[in-house]
Amino acid sequence: MEQETESRDDELLVAGLRAGSERAFRGIVELYGSRIYTLVSGMISDRVEAEDVVQEVFFKVHRKIHLFEGKSAFYTWLYRIALNTATDHLKRRRHRETTSIEDLPGYDAPARAGRPDLGLDRHELRVRMAEAIAELPEIYRDIIVLREYEDLSYEEIATTLGCSKGTVESRLFRARARLKDKLSTYLR
Amino acid sequence: MNDEQIRILIQAELAGEIRPEQEAELQQALAENPDFQAIYDEERRLGRLFATDRASIEPPAGLHERVCAGVLARATPRRRFEFSRLGPVLAIAASILLVMGVSFWSGRRSTSAGADETRHGILERRDQIVRELPAADRAPVEALFERALERLAESDARHETETGRILEELENEINRRLPGRSPR
Numbered sequence: 001m002e003q004e005t006e007s008r009d010d011e012l013l014v015a016g017l018r019a020g021s022e023r024a025f026r027g028i029v030e031l032y033g034s035r036i037y038t039l040v041s042g043m044i045s046d047r048v049e050a051e052d053v054v055q056e057v058f059f060k061v062h063r064k065i066h067l068f069e070g071k072s073a074f075y076t077w078l079y080r081i082a083l084n085t086a087t088d089h090l091k092r093r094r095h096r097e098t099t100s101i102e103d104l105p106g107y108d109a110p111a112r113a114g115r116p117d118l119g120l121d122r123h124e125l126r127v128r129m130a131e132a133i134a135e136l137p138e139i140y141r142d143i144i145v146l147r148e149y150e151d152l153s154y155e156e157i158a159t160t161l162g163c164s165k166g167t168v169e170s171r172l173f174r175a176r177a178r179l180k181d182k183l184s185t186y187l188r
Numbered sequence: 189m190n191d192e193q194i195r196i197l198i199q200a201e202l203a204g205e206i207r208p209e210q211e212a213e214l215q216q217a218l219a220e221n222p223d224f225q226a227i228y229d230e231e232r233r234l235g236r237l238f239a240t241d242r243a244s245i246e247p248p249a250g251l252h253e254r255v256c257a258g259v260l261a262r263a264t265p266r267r268r269f270e271f272s273r274l275g276p277v278l279a280i281a282a283s284i285l286l287v288m289g290v291s292f293w294s295g296r297r298s299t300s301a302g303a304d305e306t307r308h309g310i311l312e313r314r315d316q317i318v319r320e321l322p323a324a325d326r327a328p329v330e331a332l333f334e335r336a337l338e339r340l341a342e343s344d345a346r347h348e349t350e351t352g353r354i355l356e357e358l359e360n361e362i363n364r365r366l367p368g369r370s371p372r
Contacts, residue, residue, distance in 0.1 A: 058259050
């Protein structure tokens with residue numbers, strides 16, 4: 001029922017935005033802005049960078065709404081834009097970045113990581129998680145952020161990414177296996 | 189049941205995606221093989237790590253307002269250039285440009301080529317300035333550049349010398365709004 005209502009809201013807002021309504025655009029940002037921010041933050045820990053990406057996502061929505069054909073749910077189209085925009089951002093960042101995670105201020109080796117007695121800083125965890133996810137191949141990265149940060153069901157993920165539910169399960173398994181290696185110090 | 193199969197079942201259970209027949213299969217496997225319990229615990233710890241991290245993500249205050257302001261400021265000037273509505277005007281303009289193009293054919297550098305270079309320079313300047321600004325302050329500056337580009341497009345057809353004046357005004361406006369910047 002809640003999904004149906006949401007879907008009707010989406011339809012109205014999309015129709016409004018197509019007609020050039022600023023109010024409809026604001027409605028879409030109100031409805032999805034925080035979710036897209038959370039999704040993007042799964043891969044990008046820097047808040048300013050994440051906000052820039054969110055702005056770029058909604059700029060694309062505003063500019064390309066005429067390309068949305070309405071064959072799938074609006075959120076799946078929006079999430080695909082968000083994933084692609086975040087991926088492009090990561091590629092550009094990698095291109096210009098020379099520092100690694102070990103060069104970050106305050107990094108004092110994995111020995112401290114995951115030791116509650118030494119205090120696991122929330123920000124430190126944010127940085128490590130986002131870095132680990134950002135380093136995954138794109139097909140695994142998309143699955144992880146949609147599942148763990150956007151809390152989509154397997155069915156919704158399959159629809160968003162245009163694959164089968166079985167593919168979602170196996171990619172999720174591989175994505176988590178890779179992350180377990182990268183985050184092993186936090187899992188002891 | 190191998191490692192992949194048991195983990196997929198565990199992950200489905202933790203995600204609330206497991207079907208009843210799979211649940212029975214999982215419980216039986218956990219009861220029969222003590223190693224699987226360790227795998228279950230590891231998967232649960234990873235799940236908790238995600239939950240902790242996700243809970244620490246808080247969208248910044250004013251996010252929606254800034255996104256709307258930024259996007260609308262970037263998008264509005266572009267809407268004025270809806271070419272489909274300008275079809276007849278463009279057709280006339282194209283004819284005039286064709287005549288002008290022929291008259292400039294003698295090897296002189298065309299006005300539009302010069303204007304393209306100027307536009308390119310403005311876009312580079314915009315990117316250079318915007319990169320240095322916090323996200324929240326970018327929209328008005330971008331709008332400023334958009335206005336300058338629009339004016340340039342109009343002036344291109346009228347007189348090339350006006351370009352210098354517009355650029356000077358733009359530079360002055362930037363220096364006025366962003367004090368402390370050294371002149372270009």
